[in-house]
Amino acid sequence: MFNKLKETIGEENMSQNEADKAAYSSDASRIRGKADTIIWPKTLEDVRQAISYAKRHNLNVVPRGAGTGLAGGAVPQDSIVLDMCRMDRFAVQKDRAIVEPGVILDNLNSESDYILPVIPGSHAVCTIGGMIATNAAGMRAFKYGKMADWIDELHVIDGTGKMIKVQGEKINHFCGWEGSTGIVVRARLKLIKLPTLRTMTVLRFDSITPMVERLKGLDTSHVSALEYVDKYCSNLIGLGDMNHLIVEYESEEGEIKDEKELKKIWEKRDSLYAIISAKGYTVAEDPQVPLEHIDKLLYWLQKNDIPTFGHIGIGVIHPHFKKDTSQRLVEEMFTVVKKINGSVTGEHGVGLLKKPYLEDAYKKKIKELKETYDPSNVLNRGKII
Amino acid sequence: MDDSFKCTECGLCRNACPVYKALKRETVGPRGKVMLLKEEIKDEIFYACTLCRNCTVACPLKLELDKDFRKYRAKLQEAGKTTEASKVMIENVRKYGNPFGKIEEGKKPKELFCC
Numbered sequence: 249m250f251n252k253l254k255e256t257i258g259e260e261n262m263s264q265n266e267a268d269k270a271a272y273s274s275d276a277s278r279i280r281g282k283a284d285t286i287i288w289p290k291t292l293e294d295v296r297q298a299i300s301y302a303k304r305h306n307l308n309v310v311p312r313g314a315g316t317g318l319a320g321g322a323v324p325q326d327s328i329v330l331d332m333c334r335m336d337r338f339a340v341q342k343d344r345a346i347v348e349p350g351v352i353l354d355n356l357n358s359e360s361d362y363i364l365p366v367i368p369g370s371h372a373v374c375t376i377g378g379m380i381a382t383n384a385a386g387m388r389a390f391k392y393g394k395m396a397d398w399i400d401e402l403h404v405i406d407g408t409g410k411m412i413k414v415q416g417e418k419i420n421h422f423c424g425w426e427g428s429t430g431i432v433v434r435a436r437l438k439l440i441k442l443p444t445l446r447t448m449t450v451l452r453f454d455s456i457t458p459m460v461e462r463l464k465g466l467d468t469s470h471v472s473a474l475e476y477v478d479k480y481c482s483n484l485i486g487l488g489d490m491n492h493l494i495v496e497y498e499s500e501e502g503e504i505k506d507e508k509e510l511k512k513i514w515e516k517r518d519s520l521y522a523i524i525s526a527k528g529y530t531v532a533e534d535p536q537v538p539l540e541h542i543d544k545l546l547y548w549l550q551k552n553d554i555p556t557f558g559h560i561g562i563g564v565i566h567p568h569f570k571k572d573t574s575q576r577l578v579e580e581m582f583t584v585v586k587k588i589n590g591s592v593t594g595e596h597g598v599g600l601l602k603k604p605y606l607e608d609a610y611k612k613k614i615k616e617l618k619e620t621y622d623p624s625n626v627l628n629r630g631k632i633i
Numbered sequence: 634m635d636d637s638f639k640c641t642e643c644g645l646c647r648n649a650c651p652v653y654k655a656l657k658r659e660t661v662g663p664r665g666k667v668m669l670l671k672e673e674i675k676d677e678i679f680y681a682c683t684l685c686r687n688c689t690v691a692c693p694l695k696l697e698l699d700k701d702f703r704k705y706r707a708k709l710q711e712a713g714k715t716t717e718a719s720k721v722m723i724e725n726v727r728k729y730g731n732p733f734g735k736i737e738e739g740k741k742p743k744e745l746f747c748c
């Protein structure tokens with residue numbers, strides 16, 4: 249069936265063998281799906297060919313970066329998987345970078361003194377394409393916002409196989425929609441000069457109320473990261489039996505000045521997801537709530553013994569649930585989240601995991617975008633809606 | 634194979650793996666091999682591991698996947714799944730005590746093998 253496509257893309261860049269299908273059947277969400285074919289495009293023409301082919305044969309295409317997504321966005325469902333990792337060329341020119349989607353964030357950020365300051369915990373492996381598609385945030389979102397804030401221009405191939413160049417407001421038609429409106433094939437990103445000064449203060453609290461009070465009263469003019477680690481998680485990474493706020497400054501204000509010490513604390517924080525997941529808490533959520541009401545959510549999580557850490561400065565936290573008990577508790581949590589005007593996803597995306605909890609306005613928006621850019625539903629079919 | 638079953642499939646070790654970096658194919662990376670091992674797929678891909686332990690260094694849980702992959706190779710061997718190169722190497726080790734075959738004094742081996 250794929251003979252024609254093999255001719256253009258090259259047999260060595262496609263596979264239907266059992267081993268490849270198994271390796272591509274999931275992502276970091278650990279939701280299992282089924283890959284039909286894996287394609288490793290090298291050029292945007294390869295991507296275009298694959299989409300046009302899928303459209304003609306009523307197949308569906310799942311773009312994939314590093315597969316670190318936690319909502320199952322890259323999990324195939326009898327799909328053609330487009331692994332974008334071989335499209336990984338980039339060029340940095342001072343405070344701008346032209347990148348292909350498979351570029352790994354840490355590779356881009358180690359190229360020069362200019363960096364993309366959006367740093368998810370998966371920075372060592374995650375790709376720019378995946379970050380754009382999920383509108384990733386991360387450790388320094390408090391100061392630097394989300395991925396959408398750093399895109400000058402995008403080139404995407406939509407569900408009809410058409411190449412589109414977008415700037416300004418239209419970037420939001422693709423950024424954050426998890427590959428269901430178009431496949432990112434190139435981007436021009438804004439960079440900043442690597443900050444030379446970083447210090448940190450680690451604040452400890454026995455209970456939630458004084459912590460939230462302190463959070464609200466904090467002078468944040470030079471704060472670059474503001475992270476929360478609850479008691480259970482703090483114990484796991486050796487911080488002790490207290491709730492912690494990790495406050496990073498791009499000034500002299502922090503108590504910890506030694507670069508190595510800072511790095512050690514960030515490494516502990518980076519390791520939390522894997523450590524907690526290994527304890528059986530494999531379902532990672534990412535609600536975003538307004539700071540003025542975050543204590544209500546934190547108290548609910550504490551009452552239900554749900555391990556939690558996250559980017560509290562922007563109201564995004566990561567409660568972790570055990571798979572067998574998750575459904576009832578997750579539903580209850582989202583009721584609390586919605587009551588305090590929060591949203592079900594702050595950074596991981598909807599994918600397969602959060603489909604049942606999606607707000608109506610979100611559903612309406614994706615339906616409209618699908619109608620415009622992917623009327624045949626070729627891209628990431630069955631995700632989000 | 635305990636460590637493979639402890640793997641959370643986060644993928645954080647992916648870019649530390651020299652085989653993954655060379656081929657850019659999930660299947661040959663540490664997480665890809667773990668998926669195969671969990672599904673009991675016996676594929677020659679397990680020979681595509683240098684046993685360098687870079688994945689252990691990068692892994693937040695410090696999982697020692699190399700040990701599992703080595704054990705799994707033995708299973709592959711039993712199932713008759715082996716590469717042409719490893720067949721030649723095993724034969725050479727049996728015959729000459731080294732993987733390169735007959736080497737004359739002061740001469741370099743004629744062929745170099747890699748699985």
Ligand SMILES: Cc1cc2nc3c(=O)[nH]c(=O)nc-3n(C[C@H](O)[C@H](O)[C@H](O)COP(=O)(O)OP(=O)(O)OC[C@H]3O[C@@H](n4cnc5c(N)ncnc54)[C@H](O)[C@@H]3O)c2cc1C
Pocket residue numbers: 275276310311312313314315316317318320321322332349367368369370373374375376377378379380381382383384385386387426427428430431432433518521522595596599628643644645
């Ligand atoms: C340990 C750990 C820590 C994490 N920390 C954070 C964090 O702090 N902040 C955060 O935001 N996320 C975090 N994540 C989630 C994840 O790493 C991010 O969402 C990341 O941006 C995904 O990148 P990826 O390359 O792995 O994409 P993938 O997982 O491969 O894909 C993610 C989504 O993007 C789509 N996609 C991929 N490439 C393209 C493309 N070229 N065009 C269109 N769509 C595409 C996929 O179909 C999928 O829907 C974390 C994950 C882990 C495992």
Ligand code: SF4
Pocket residue numbers: 649650651652653662663681682683684685686687688689698699
């Ligand atoms: S031990 Fe094997 S799987 Fe791990 S990094 Fe080295 S080559 Fe890759």
Ligand code: SF4
Pocket residue numbers: 522639640641642643644645646647663664688691692693694695696698
């Ligand atoms: S070996 Fe460790 S780093 Fe690699 S996927 Fe498994 S848990 Fe993650």
